[in-house]
Amino acid sequence: MSGDRCPVGYPLAWAPAPDIPEGWTTLREQPLLEITLPSGEPALLVTRYKDVRRLFADERLSRNTFGRASRVSASNDLFGDPRIDNDPPRYLTERAVVMRAFSARRIEALRVVVKEIVGQLLDEMAAGPQPVDLMEAFAYPLPILVICHMLGVPPQDRAKFRRLIDGFLSVSRLPEDEVEECRRQYWDYLTELIDAKRERPGDDLISELIEISREDPTKLTDYQLQHWVKTLLIAGYVTTASQLGTGMAVLLHRPEAAAELKADLSLVPSAVEELLRYQIMGTSLGTLRYAVEDIELLDGTTVIPKGSTVLLSQESNMDADEFENPLDLDIRRTENHHLTFGAGIHFCAGAALARMELQEATEGLLCRLPGLRLAVPGEELKRPEGGFLAGYTEIPVSW
Amino acid sequence: MGSLRVSAERETCVTSSLCVYRLPQVFDQDEEGRVVVLDDRPPDTLRDELRRARRGCPTRSIQVEGLPSEEGDTTP
Numbered sequence: 001m002s003g004d005r006c007p008v009g010y011p012l013a014w015a016p017a018p019d020i021p022e023g024w025t026t027l028r029e030q031p032l033l034e035i036t037l038p039s040g041e042p043a044l045l046v047t048r049y050k051d052v053r054r055l056f057a058d059e060r061l062s063r064n065t066f067g068r069a070s071r072v073s074a075s076n077d078l079f080g081d082p083r084i085d086n087d088p089p090r091y092l093t094e095r096a097v098v099m100r101a102f103s104a105r106r107i108e109a110l111r112v113v114v115k116e117i118v119g120q121l122l123d124e125m126a127a128g129p130q131p132v133d134l135m136e137a138f139a140y141p142l143p144i145l146v147i148c149h150m151l152g153v154p155p156q157d158r159a160k161f162r163r164l165i166d167g168f169l170s171v172s173r174l175p176e177d178e179v180e181e182c183r184r185q186y187w188d189y190l191t192e193l194i195d196a197k198r199e200r201p202g203d204d205l206i207s208e209l210i211e212i213s214r215e216d217p218t219k220l221t222d223y224q225l226q227h228w229v230k231t232l233l234i235a236g237y238v239t240t241a242s243q244l245g246t247g248m249a250v251l252l253h254r255p256e257a258a259a260e261l262k263a264d265l266s267l268v269p270s271a272v273e274e275l276l277r278y279q280i281m282g283t284s285l286g287t288l289r290y291a292v293e294d295i296e297l298l299d300g301t302t303v304i305p306k307g308s309t310v311l312l313s314q315e316s317n318m319d320a321d322e323f324e325n326p327l328d329l330d331i332r333r334t335e336n337h338h339l340t341f342g343a344g345i346h347f348c349a350g351a352a353l354a355r356m357e358l359q360e361a362t363e364g365l366l367c368r369l370p371g372l373r374l375a376v377p378g379e380e381l382k383r384p385e386g387g388f389l390a391g392y393t394e395i396p397v398s399w
Numbered sequence: 400m401g402s403l404r405v406s407a408e409r410e411t412c413v414t415s416s417l418c419v420y421r422l423p424q425v426f427d428q429d430e431e432g433r434v435v436v437l438d439d440r441p442p443d444t445l446r447d448e449l450r451r452a453r454r455g456c457p458t459r460s461i462q463v464e465g466l467p468s469e470e471g472d473t474t475p
Contacts, residue, residue, distance in 0.1 A: 057458065096431065099414040103432035107416070337455050345413055347457035352416040 007042060010035040011283040012315070018246070018253040018280060018378045020327050024318040031302045035311070037285070041070035043309040045284065049319035049339070051297050052312045057344030061289035061310055062087050069290040070309035074176070084227050092345060097212055097219050098228055099349060101150075101205050107352045110150065114357055117145045118364040126368065126399075131375035134395040138365070139245035146357055147236030151229065152197065152204025157189070164189065165234055190226055190233075205232075232350070240354045242282070242391035244361050247275035249395050250329065251362075253378035257331055262366045271331035272358045277317045277338035278329055280391075287312040287342065314340060369399040401443035404464035407434040411460045418452045418461060426452070434460060 015021040027033065033045040046052050055061055063086035085091060100106075125137045140162070148158050167174055167182030174182075194206060201207035206229055213220040220228075251258050251271070261271050288311060295304040304310060317338045318326040324335070341348035348354070365372055374381075375396035382393045405425060407418075414432040418425070422445065427435045441449065446466065453461045454469065 095413070100431045102414055102416070103428045104416040104419040105428065106432075335451070337451075341415075341457075343457040345458060347413050347415050349414075352420070355420075 007034040007036045008045075010037055010043070010045065010311070011285070014280070014383060018250045018381065020278065020280065020318055022327070024315045025320055025326060027313065027315055028319050028321070031297045031299050032304065037070055037072055037309075039071040039074045041309070043070050043288075043311055044304060045311045045313050046297070046304070047313050047316060047319075048298070049316040049322040052316045052339055053343055054298070055289075055295070055310070055312055056287075056339065056342050056346070058295065059088065060291060060293045060295050061312075062292050063091070063289060063346060065288050065290045065309070068307075069288060072285050072288060081227060083223060086346075088345060093219055094224055094228065095345070095349070097209065098232070101208060102349055102352060104352060107356050110146070110353070111356055111360065113149055114142075114146055114360045115364070117142060117149075118360050119368075122364055122368040130398045131396040132398075134248060134397045135241070135245045135392065136394075138361070139241045139248075139395075142244065142361055143237050143240035143357060146240075146353070147233055150205050150236070150353075151233060152202045152206050153193065153233070157193070160189070161186075161233070162237075165237060169234065169238055187226075187230065190230055194226055194229065235348075236350050236353065239282075240350075240357055243276065243279055243354070244358060245395050246280055246391045247272070247278075247358065248362070248365065248372075248397075249374065249378060249381060249392060250275060250278060250280065252372065252374045252397070254329060255373070257329060258366070258372075261331055261362075262370065265363055265366070267331055268359050268363050269355075270333060270336070272355060272362055273336050273338070274329060274331050274333050276340045276355075276358075277323070277333070277336055279314070279317070279340050282314050282340065284311040284314045287314070312339075312342075371399040372397055373399065401441060401445075402465045403441055403443065403446070403449065405436055405439045405441060405449065406462045406464075407436050408458075408460040408462075409433045409435075411458045413458050415455075415457045417455045417457070421452045421455070422448050425449070 013021065027047040031046065031048050031051060033047055035043050035045045037043050046055055066082045121138050121141055125132060128137070144158055144162055148161070153161060164182045164186040167179060168186055194210070197206045198210055201210065209220060209225050209228065213222065213225050251261070261267050288309065291304050291306055291308045291310055294306045296302070297304070317323070317340065320326050341351040375398045381395060384391070384393045407426070412434040414428065416428070418434065419428055425436065425438050425441050425445065427437050429435050449463050450466055453463050453466070
């Protein structure tokens with residue numbers, strides 16, 4: 001890396017419309033980009049699809065970032081926790097315990113529940129005033145209700161749960177002490193919830209994990225159990241909500257694509273996949289890793305120095321070496337091995353759940369509200385300032 | 400019967416479920432959500448989907464004999 005080049009602020013600048021900035025396709029001219037995280041601390045962004053794909057599966061990039069890697073924001077280490085080992089072999093033992101609940105069979109059994117929740121939310125939306133904010137009316141409630149159902153969070157706790165998560169994930173929006181307060185209250189709430197499940201187990205994932213940890217505490221200690229529940233609740237909510245809302249905004253901004261999809265609903269799975277590739281909700285902040293050794297990139301000359309903080313670029317979904325016409329939204333794309341869910345052993349645990357929700361939500365919206373459209377020009381949709389995700393604060397729609 | 404031979408590495412499987420959704424007639428999962436091969440000699444008509452399943456596996460846990468390997472299929 002040349003030291004005289006000025007680091008780029010990260011997240012990168014966005015295009016004003018629900019489009020991908022042209023600049024993302026030329027990021028890969030440099031395989032490794034010096035960037036500055038929202039905390040002001042330095043990191044390196046790996047830009048090329050092939051490098052990113054390989055490095056997701058490279059154990060020289062550690063997920064144990066706490067206390068040694070740069071921080072995402074000054075006040076918030078996000079998922080960093082010194083008591084949790086995110087590297088193999090320990091990580092794999094814990095992950096295996098949790099993943100049994102995310103098999104295709106288990107996810108498909110949930111599809112009927114998701115369909116029902118989608119139907120209820122759309123009934124309420126259809127009966128209400130227009131325009132309405134798609135995020136508040138649909139995109140936020142759906143994944144909260146689904147993940148709370150799956151984990152067994154009681155209905156009366158869901159509003160509180162959401163308030164705490166929203167605060168906790170606010171990277172630079174809230175003052176430091178308020179973020180910390182949300183984090184503390186959220187952790188205390190989970191302690192109470194898990195204790196209640198120990199007393200009265202239900203037909204839910206928390207109760208299942210408690211049972212496994214009781215049978216064999218070496219697989220999952222109490223602390224690790226609570227950590228996984230915390231992470232699953234967060235991951236199951238905000239990411240899906242953001243992808244759902246911004247994905248619909250991207251689609252509705254292109255009425256011809258929306259019409260094509262409405263006319264042939266068998267395209268919903270490939271359209272959802274393409275909107276995931278095209279995802280403009282996300283940043284690569286969630287891929288934060290720490291290099292425990294020097295790592296050479298595929299060009300044979302560029303090296304990630306040992307001790308670097310590394311982000312694996314989600315923008316590599318726009319790498320023209322991997323995707324044909326990457327800036328085009330093609331809802332029929334068949335060669336679509338996007339990296340939105342990552343790769344390697346940390347591949348998103350909830351990917352199949354998220355896909356299923358996105359499919360049901362997309363089909364439900366298009367069928368129940370066939371006239372659905374953006375109520376403001378796509379170019380005017382606002383992005384949040386700060387925050388872990390980069391979706392839209394509000395998506396006004398009519399039908 | 401075709402010339403393709405499919406195998407999968409249970410130990411490295413991370414339950415992405417991508418192969419099961421893509422080719423439910425070839426791949427399944429056990430109680431723990433780990434990959435199981437249902438049909439290790441699938442018909443040649445499934446070539447393209449098998450190639451995509453192999454390519455898409457996040458931990459490269461799928462092998463297909465009789466299908467030329469592509470750049471990035473086997474590494475790491």
